[in-house]
Amino acid sequence: MTDGIVERSRPRDRILETARDMFHKHGIKGVGVDAITEAAGTNKMTLYRHFESKDELIVECLRANAAKAGAMWDAFEAEFPGDKLAQLHAWVRKAAAMLNADGRGCDMANAAAELTEPDHPARLVIKELKEAQRARLVTLCRDAGIGQAELLADTLSLLLEGARVSVQTVGTEGPSTQFVRMAEGLIVSFRGTAAV
Amino acid sequence: MTDGIVERSRPRDRILETARDMFHKHGIKGVGVDAITEAAGTNKMTLYRHFESKDELIVECLRANAAKAGAMWDAFEAEFPGDKLAQLHAWVRKAAAMLNADGRGCDMANAAAELTEPDHPARLVIKELKEAQRARLVTLCRDAGIGQAELLADTLSLLLEGARVSVQTVGTEGPSTQFVRMAEGLIVSFRGTAAV
DNA sequence: CTAGGGTGTTACCGGTCTGTAACTTCCAGC
DNA sequence: GCTGGAAGTTACAGACCGGTAACACCCTAG
Numbered sequence: 001m002t003d004g005i006v007e008r009s010r011p012r013d014r015i016l017e018t019a020r021d022m023f024h025k026h027g028i029k030g031v032g033v034d035a036i037t038e039a040a041g042t043n044k045m046t047l048y049r050h051f052e053s054k055d056e057l058i059v060e061c062l063r064a065n066a067a068k069a070g071a072m073w074d075a076f077e078a079e080f081p082g083d084k085l086a087q088l089h090a091w092v093r094k095a096a097a098m099l100n101a102d103g104r105g106c107d108m109a110n111a112a113a114e115l116t117e118p119d120h121p122a123r124l125v126i127k128e129l130k131e132a133q134r135a136r137l138v139t140l141c142r143d144a145g146i147g148q149a150e151l152l153a154d155t156l157s158l159l160l161e162g163a164r165v166s167v168q169t170v171g172t173e174g175p176s177t178q179f180v181r182m183a184e185g186l187i188v189s190f191r192g193t194a195a196v
Numbered sequence: 197m198t199d200g201i202v203e204r205s206r207p208r209d210r211i212l213e214t215a216r217d218m219f220h221k222h223g224i225k226g227v228g229v230d231a232i233t234e235a236a237g238t239n240k241m242t243l244y245r246h247f248e249s250k251d252e253l254i255v256e257c258l259r260a261n262a263a264k265a266g267a268m269w270d271a272f273e274a275e276f277p278g279d280k281l282a283q284l285h286a287w288v289r290k291a292a293a294m295l296n297a298d299g300r301g302c303d304m305a306n307a308a309a310e311l312t313e314p315d316h317p318a319r320l321v322i323k324e325l326k327e328a329q330r331a332r333l334v335t336l337c338r339d340a341g342i343g344q345a346e347l348l349a350d351t352l353s354l355l356l357e358g359a360r361v362s363v364q365t366v367g368t369e370g371p372s373t374q375f376v377r378m379a380e381g382l383i384v385s386f387r388g389t390a391a392v
Numbered sequence: 393c394t395a396g397g398g399t400g401t402t403a404c405c406g407g408t409c410t411g412t413a414a415c416t417t418c419c420a421g422c
Numbered sequence: 423g424c425t426g427g428a429a430g431t432t433a434c435a436g437a438c439c440g441g442t443a444a445c446a447c448c449c450t451a452g
Contacts, residue, residue, distance in 0.1 A: 011398085011399075025312065026312045027225075027309065027310055027311075027312045029223075029225040029226070029310070030225070030310070030312055032438070032439060032440080033439085033440065033441085034438085034439085034440090042399080042400080043399085043400060043401070044440090044441080044442095045399080045400075045401085045441095045442085045443095046398085046399060046400075048440090048441065048442080049398080049399085053440080053441080054439095054440065054441090104312075105309065105361075106361070108365060109309070109361040109364065109365055110309040112361070112364045112365045113223065113301065113305070113306040113309040113310065113361075113364065114223055114225070114226070114309065114310055116221065116222045116223045116226055116300075126365050127365060127366050127367065130362075130365045130366045130370075131366055131370075134366070134370070134371065151374060151377070151378075153371075154370075154371035154374045154378075155355070155371075155374065155378050157358065157362070157371045158354070158355050158358030158359050158362060158371055158372070158374075158375070158378070159351070159354050159355060159358060160358065161357070161358035161361045161362060162353065162354030162355060162356065162357035162358030162359075162361075163354050163358075164361075165301075165302070165305040165308070165309075165357045165358075165360075165361055166326075166353070166354060166357060168305065168308045168309065169304060169305055169308045169322050169323060169326045170323050170326045170327055170330070171323065174326075174327070174330070174350075175330065175349075175350035175351075175353045175354055176354070178347060178350045178351065178354075179354070181347070182347075182350075182351050182354070189385075207428085207429070228408070228409060228410080229409085229410065229411085230408090230409085230410090238429075238430080239429080239430055239431070240410090240411080240412095241412085241413095241429080241430070241431080242428085242429055242430075244410090244411065244412080245428080245429080249410080249411080250409095250410065250411090393452100394451100394452085395450105395451090395452085396449105396450095396451095396452105397448105397449095397450095397451105398447105398448090398449090398450100399446105399447080399448080399449100400445105400446080400447070400448095401444100401445085401446075401447090402443100402444090402445090402446100403442105403443085403444090403445105404441105404442080404443080404444105405440105405441085405442080405443100406439100406440100406441100407438105407439080407440090408437100408438080408439070408440105409436100409437080409438070409439085410435105410436095410437090410438105411434105411435085411436095412433100412434080412435080413432100413433085413434080413435100414431100414432090414433090414434105415430105415431080415432085415433105416429100416430080416431070416432100417428105417429080417430070417431090418427105418428085418429075418430085419426105419427095419428085419429095420425105420426095420427095420428100421424105421425090421426095422423100422424085422425085422426105
C-alpha cells in the first residue's frame with residue numbers, strides 16, 4: 001500500500017501529491033513520469049496538460065514541500081502564541097521526530113544532490129526556499145531574545161541538515177541520536193550570552 | 197577541459213579514476229557507462245571486463261574515496277605526530293577548505309540520496325565506511341583528552357555533513373561560512389569539560 | 393439537448409540506458 | 423618471430439526515458 005493516494009480529487013492535485021511522495025521515496029531520477037501518472041490514477045497526457053515538463057513538476061513539488069514546512073512553523077506560533085523560545089524548542093522536537101520518521105533526508109538537499117546541472121530550474125528555487133527557511137529561523141531566534149541569533153540559527157541548521165544525511169547514510173542509530181541534546185545545549189548556551 | 201584524466205595507465209585505473217570524478221561532478225544516475233569509458237579513453241567492453249556491473253563500479257569508487265580520506269587522516273598524524281589536538285584542528289581546517297573547494301557535497305551522502313533501493317550494494321558500504329570514519333574521529337577526540345569524545349565527534353560530524361549539503365543548496369556564502377567558528381568553539385568548550 | 397472543455401486511451405518518436413556477442417588488433421614475454 | 427591474453431571495435435538486444443499526436447469519451451454548464 002505504497003504510492004497510493006488516489007483519492008478522488010482533481011488530477012493535477014493527485015499528480016502533484018503522488019509525485020511529491022514518489023520523489024521523496026525513490027529520488028527524482030529514480031521515478032519516471034509514467035510511474036507517477038499511473039500511481040496517481042491518471043495518464044501521461046493529463047500530466048503534460050498541467051505541467052509543461054518533468055522539470056516544472058519537480059519545481060512545483062519543491063514549492064509544495066516548502067509550503068508544508070511553512071505551515072508547520074505557523075502551527076508552532078498557534079501552539080505557543082508569542083512565546084518564541086517555546087516555539088524554538090518545539091521546532092527542535094519536531095525536527096527530531098521527523099528525523100526518525102523516515103530514513104530519507106531533506107527533499108531539497110536530495111534534489112540538489114541529484115540535479116547537478118548548474119542552471120537547472122530546480123536549483124534556483126532550492127536556494128530561494130532554503131534561504132527563506134534560514135531567514136525564518138534567524139528571526140525566531142532573534143525574537144526569542146537570543147544574542148548572535150544568526151550564529152545559533154546557522155548552527156542549528158547545519159546540525160539538522162547533517163542529522164538528516166546521517167540518518168540516510170548510517171541510519172537512525174548513528175550520530176543523529178544526539179541531535180536533540182546538541183540543539184538544546186546550544187540554545188541554553190546561547191541564552192547565556194543574552195542580547196547585546 | 198573537464199573529465200579528462202586520460203594519462204597512460206592501466207585501463208582499470210583510468211576507468212576508476214574517471215568514474216570517481218564524473219560521479220562526483222554529475223551524480224551517479226547522471227553519468228552513463230558509455231560516457232565514463234569514453235572520458236577514460238577506453239570502451240565499454242573493457243569496463244565490463246574489470247567490473248561486473250555499474251553497481252560494482254560505484255561501490256569501488258566509494259571505497260577509493262574512503263581510502264583517499266583515510267590517507268588524509270594519516271597526513272595529519274604525519275604532520276603533528278602524537279599531538280592529537282593539533283590533528284583535530286587540522287581536520288577542521290582541512291574540512292573547511294574542502295567545503296569551499298567545490299560545491300558538491302559528500303560523495304557518499306550524495307550516493308545515498310540517489311540510490312534509494314534499500315538493498316542496493318552501495319548502501320551497505322556507505323554505512324560501513326561512514327561508521328569507520330566516525331570511529332576514527334571519536335578516537336581522535338578521545339586521544340586528544342576530551343571528555344565526552346563521542347558527543348563532540350558526533351556534533352562535529354553533523355556540522356560538517358550539514359555544511360556540505362548547505363554548500364550544495366545555498367552555496368558557499370550560506371550558513372557553512374560559520375563552520376570553522378562553530379567547530380573551534382565546540383572543541384574549546386569540550387576541552388573545558390576535560391576527561392572525567 | 394447540446395456544446396465544449398477536461399480527461400482517458402493508444403500509439404508512437406527519438407533518444408539513452410545497462411549489458412552482451414563476435415570479432416579484430418595490439419603488445420609483451422618467451 | 424610466435425603466441426596468448428588484454429584491449430579495442432562494432433553492432434546489437436531489450437528496456438526505459440521524456441514528450442507528443444490523434445482521437446474517443448464523459449460530464450457539466452448553458
